[in-house]
Amino acid sequence: MIVLGAPQDEVERDALELVRRHAIRAMDAWHLAVAALTVPPLLDPGEPRAFASRDEVQRAVATELGFVPIYTRAALAALLCRRSLHFSEGPFRGLPIGSKAV
Secondary structure (H helix, E strand, C coil): CCCCCCCHHHHHHHHHHHHHHHCCCHHHHHHHHHHHHHCHHHCCCCCCCEEECCCHHHHHHHHHCCCEEECCHHHHHHHHHHHCCCCCCHHHCCCCCCCCCC
């Protein structure tokens, strides 16, 4: 287990900026601010910064911050239904719906 810490003043400042800029919920902003401060030092060079969330708005802001979204099956299914996308697009191209790899 790794216990991470982030300076509270930086987390609060960054979270407030995310709320103001993107009109997202406070706890979603807090989650993103902590991730943005704590994840980069843990990554190997060239390793993508991944972020998992069921919330579409939070995932969009995470992507803007340079994170690669990780989709749960439920979030991916909802996204596909709302946007009429299929697996021929994006990072899941070639995967059938319901695939264990998703």
